[in-house]
Amino acid sequence: MAKRAPVGSGGRPPEKPIRPSSKDVEILATLLVAYPQVSRVTYDPKRKALNLVFLCKGPMSAKTRERICNVYLDSVSVYLDLIGARAAVAQCMWNKMDDFYCLIIERDIASLTPGELNLTVELLEEKTTVLYASDEGDNPVSGDDMNASARVFLQDTVNQVRNLESTRKLVALREGEKVLVFDK
Secondary structure, eight states: OOOOOOTTSTTOOOOOOOOOOHHHHHHHHHHHHHOTTEEEEEEETTTTEEEEEEEEESOOOHHHHHHHHHHHHHHHHHHHHHHTOOOSOEEEEEEEETTEEEEEEEEETTTOOHHHHHHHHHHHHHHSOBOOSSTTOOOOOOGGGOOHHHHHHHHHHHHHHTTOOOSSOEEEEEETTEEEEEEO
8 A cells, every 4th residue: 555645745755854974973072072161062954053062160240241252252253354264153142051151152164163163262261160071170282282183183173064964953962971962
């Protein structure tokens, strides 16, 4: 017996959802490993953008949070001008979560660079207390202390972000020592 198409589908059978590739999953997981300051990454295929979430220790006044957002957006604008790039998407906002605040940064994948991510991490560490993925509280090596292979690894990781092909929204987050990636 032939299957009938659902009502309102125009006679077409339902499409089978396309699962994200293992490459896309690896890219998001690697981004979380490379940047332990980032607690969650969400890829939005419609906007071709990443949401990067930084968990920060409170309390923090509304004025302080607004100042951090403004400094971040101004810094990214200057950085992109210096490298001759333009951001299609550059936004930030705060969410309160118990005694913590989540800074959510949305950036398009086309213009995102390792230099910008490093600038963002350094800026946040200067302006607030960012909670790291490791329980020991060890700050990862960054900036000038980074060896050449670590710099190449970060460059490659961010370059791979530009190659995300998933048509479904992907979310990568930390759960203890693990990194989980799932699609919505």
